[in-house]
Amino acid sequence: MELRQIITSIKEKQPSIKSVFFVGCGASKAELYPAKYFLEANAKELRVSLYTANEFNYATPVAVDETSIVITCSLGGTTPESVEATSKARELGAHVIAVTHVEDSPLTKDAEYVVYHGFEANYAAKMEKMTKVLGLATEILNEFEGYEHYIKMQDGFSKIYDLIEKSVASVVPQAKAFADAYKDDEVIYVMSSGATHEVAYSFSICLLMEMQWINSGTFHDGEFFHGPFEIVDKDVPFLLLMNDGRTRAMDSRALDFLNRFDAKTTVVDAKDFGLGSEVAPEVVDYFNPMLISGVLRVYAEQLAIVRNHPLTKRRYMWKLEY
CATH class of the missing domain: 3.40.50.10490 (Glucose-6-phosphate isomerase like protein; domain 1)
Known part of the structure; x- marks a missing residue:
């Protein structure tokens, strides 16, 4: 599914989303940060958090429920802590989006939606994970609160990969x-x-x-x-x-x-x-x-x-x- 379709689908099931949690480990956690930063800077109502996966597992926020979107991330989809976080979030009723490079990896097992990204092709492909998560954040903001610079963000997405390669x-x-x-x-x-x-x-x-x-x-x-x-x-x-x-x-x-x-x-x-x-x-x-x-x-x-x-x-x- 396209990023916009995923967020539209979530809104159809849950018109009121109150919180967005980004969860990962190491580099994958860091690659979630731009999206978290974007939402914190622009959302007026949404609560936004970034967790290393085992912190999320051991000290799970009480706000994780059907009014939450949880985005988990792992390059190969096998990071045990992130796999567990995906399952835990789904068990608590959150709308879970897994972001990974590997189809049918363990991270995808309990996710409601999956976003796949490239990696090997070139340097731009290595940035797809970070970019697509930022794209999800843009769609979340636009869908649930509206975002005046949405078109300018989309224009940026259309240009960033070529600029990276250059x-x-x-x-x-x-x-x-x-x-x-x-x-x-x-x-x-x-x-x-x-x-x-x-x-x-x-x-x-x-x-x-x-x-x-x-x-x-x-x-x-x-x-x-x-x-x-x-x-x-x-x-x-x-x-x-x-x-x-x-x-x-x-x-x-x-x-x-x-x-x-x-x-x-x-x-x-x-x-x-x-x-x-x-x-x-x-x-x-x-x-x-x-x-x-x-x-x-x-x-x-x-x-x-x-x-x-x-x-x-x-x-x-x-x-x-x-």
Whole structure:
């Protein structure tokens, strides 16, 4: 079913939806964040929450019932915690949408609706999960409250994949420079703001810690001056993700401070790839995460090459019981 059809179908069954819960683990949880951020910024009545799956399972919100939409997400559809969350939400009467890459995977078993996304074809395909969940959020808002910039969001969806492919094709030299400069660092700090906040988080915990075994810390750059900036010094490694949109001032303030003390700083800036020329200013905030994530994938690949440490290499994950 198309995204709009799914939400229309839910409204036919339940005209009054009060809450939307996004549930996942790791990178999949982070890829739910732009949709959560979008709804929080624009919904006047809907209650919106983002949960790591086992938090949802062990401390299930009492608001999960027939007036709820629960969107669960897992790339391969086998993450046990997310599978359990899907079943639990359905048992409680929620309207459950599972988002996954693999047909008939365990995540889909108890879901009322399933959204499938690509992954292998190209860099844009790797961003389909995040983009389609944002599409679901757009449809939820428009269906249950109305959304004045709905057409501009749809125009953004029609352009973002091509922009991602165009951007990643041009960024290899910068990605190689990053890899060469950071390959021997023992820790890399990553930060951003707005809808891109958990892109920084997922790059930190997944691409660096999980896939490269590099220590990393991540924080919202609005919080940077309320603790983390005390570790800034000459040559301390930072990766700053800069947004095109309303929160850019926070990114810029953090960059000014990093440069002031000669921190080792790499910037990935959505403006450098022309996001604002493709997407309307009223909605540009919400498309930063897809573009920046696509570009960062190239950075991670180049880091893996220069360190001779494939992104698929693991010590514990899938190797033992935990």
